[in-house]
Amino acid sequence: xxxxxxxxxxxxxxxxxxxxxxxxxxxxxxxxxxxxxxxxxxxxxxxxxxxxxxxxxxxxxxxxxxxxxxxxxxxxxxxxxxxxxxxxxxxxxxxxxxxxxxxxxxxxxxxxxxxxxxxxxxxxxxxxxxxxxx
Numbered sequence: 510x511x512x513x514x515x516x517x518x519x520x521x522x523x524x525x526x527x528x529x530x531x532x533x534x535x536x537x538x539x540x541x542x543x544x545x546x547x548x549x550x551x552x553x554x555x556x557x558x559x560x561x562x563x564x565x566x567x568x569x570x571x572x573x574x575x576x577x578x579x580x581x582x583x584x585x586x587x588x589x590x591x592x593x594x595x596x597x598x599x600x601x602x603x604x605x606x607x608x609x610x611x612x613x614x615x616x617x618x619x620x621x622x623x624x625x626x627x628x629x630x631x632x633x634x635x636x637x638x639x640x641x642x643x
Contacts, residue, residue: 511537514595516581516604518545520558522568528631530574533599536626542575543589549581553605591618598623602630 515533519526519542534540544566550558558565562580569578582588590598598615600606608625615623 510539511596512539513537513597514541515599516543518550518558519565520560525631532628536597539576541577542569543581546581587614599626599628
């Protein structure tokens, strides 16, 4: 069974997120969603999300679109990858992630066969949490 892993804040859960999950699911049979911790969102984006990490996680669980929903690691964002050993990591079109750094971490973890895929956007002028927040 192929495991797919995706990451995000998922602050205001919307159709763009649903599409992101559906696209990711095309690459495997088991979808793991990693929800960013509040303090990590603050570090990366410079502000806290509107909804706390528990509410954001619970909203995804309620959607039924993921097989597993977990909160990210506070100190090591790559630990969850090392622990879960996904076959595919899907990145959102707008996620600021160094694919080279990620690939190097995968090699370090013995996961050099893990595929990294950048997914397409879904109406980004309409469905984006920063726009919906306003």
